[in-house]
Amino acid sequence: MVEIERAINYWCTQEPAGPDGALCARACALAAVYDPMIYERATSVAVARLTSEQVAAVRIALDLRHPQRPPP
Structure with missing residues (x-):
């Protein structure tokens, strides 16, 4: 739930x-x-209950809010 709220x-x-x-x-x-x-x-x-649009919106939002750091 927190992830969806953050993505919104x-x-x-x-x-x-x-x-x-x-x-x-x-x-x-x-x-x-x-x-x-x-x-x-x-x-x-459950992720299975989400549409592909909803999954993409959450993933994009969370990936951009917490970008991967390059390894040291």
């Missing part, structure tokens, strides 16, 4: 909101998973 926050800082203040497309896709998790008080969701 990441995309909200990277892509502009819609003209009506709606979340950007990637954050909106992740919110479709996050909202039911909150309602159901779930702490995790």
Whole structure:
């Protein structure tokens, strides 16, 4: 759940909101998973339940927030 929330926050800082203040497309896709998790008080969701778009949005956001450091 924390990873999805971080990814939503990441995309909200990277892509502009819609003209009506709606979340950007990637954050909106992740919110479709996050909202039911909150309602159901779930702490995790199986990757198999995510669409390929949602998986990509999480992976990109988390990889960019924590880039790999080159080995010493």
